[in-house]
Amino acid sequence: MAPLFKINPYTLEDSFTFKATVAEEGTGITMVDSKYIDLDYKLGKLTFIDTPNIIEEGAVLNGKIKFTRYDGAAIALRTVYLFKGPERSAEFLQTLTTDSDGVAKFSLSTATISGDFQIIASALNKVWPLLFIFTFFTTPRYESAFKDISRLRPAAADNPTSSSLVISPVSDPLPCDTETPIPIKYTFTGETFSTPSLDIMFMVFAKGEIVQHGVMKAPVNSGQVVIKGKESLKLSVRPEMTPTVQVMVYCILPSRTILSESREFSTEQCFKNKVSVQFSFPTAVPGERGSLQLSAQPVEILPEL
Structure with a gap:
């Protein structure tokens, strides 16, 4: 018998839902639990490490690329491809190989690159359209790394060159x-x-x-x-x-x-114990009698008047 309908695999969700029911014998009491699990097609990823964000115009860019599995374990002796972005018009730069720690070092002259730019590390020898296809379809893949590199700007009144x-x-x-x-x-x-x-x-x-x-x-x-x-x-x-x-x-x-x-x-002359001075009335005429009251903390020495 022919199937009633055909399932397109690209319309399915990349997830499973597990449901379990446990019944206690004798009492009939049941417990139900479910678990939602996503499917991830990333086998691992590449990451730029020890790579500066800012360099001078024409300087050599030194950096490292870390290649790891999905569980964080290093991937040794694997080929890594370095590109100059952006992704749609990526330009191949270097072919690298990871060491026993899963790290690939690179040294890139930027004398022919003007202004700010982007670098891409990939496990594939071609960036576009493979990265796009692998990202949106159910294909096992290694996640590429992207990093923006800025140039140190020349001195200006509002742009100092020193910290x-x-x-x-x-x-x-x-x-x-x-x-x-x-x-x-x-x-x-x-x-x-x-x-x-x-x-x-x-x-x-x-x-x-x-x-x-x-x-x-x-x-x-x-x-x-x-x-x-x-x-x-x-x-x-x-x-x-x-x-x-x-x-x-x-x-x-x-x-x-x-x-x-x-x-x-x-600083002002600050005193630990405060002294207050008060006159009996705020104003007086010549010859009028008045009184002055001084107060301070106990056992303080007041000056003689």
Whole structure:
């Protein structure tokens, strides 16, 4: 007998639904459970590692490609093809082979490549249309890697070529018992960040001792050539910190460059115990008698009037 209908395999979902029913003998109590499982046709993937996001114009791009199975195990002695993107007009660059750790190193001269560009690592010797076909059809495949490379821009008034940390000046003397924000401006140029923020450490010194320290989080975007921003250090002056304090900030960039900056601020004359002065009335005429009231903490010494 001929089938009543024909199933197109491309219209089926790549998943299974398992359902199990367990009945307890004697009581008839049943339990039902089901599990939904997706089918994944990726045998493994390629990943760019230790490859910078930003290089100078005409510089040599050095990087590595990691080839792993679906379970994370390294794939050794396998051929990897390096292309210049974009995907639809990919240009073959190099043929590489992974070592025993599943890593293939490459060194690429960019003297003939102008501006920003994209590199692609693939297990196939042709990018288009094979990647498109394998991605959208049920074909076992190794996932390719894509990476955008930006150029370090030439110097400009709004585009600095060096990284810096700057402690901005504030009106001094710093007031007592008041939280004063100290602006910390930062500029990071030509760095490759692997985290969404960078730690900026700070220390406050007074009379040769550290009186305050902590960490500020500076948000960073690895896709930007130059990253600028500002954080604020909250500084509250206490009596033991007078008459001057020194603020120092520093950070360690991914390139292992250390940025640091320090600035000294004067403070008001702060006293641990407060003294209040009050006259008996706010105004008086010449010759009129009045009184002055001084108050302080117990056992404090008041000056003679």
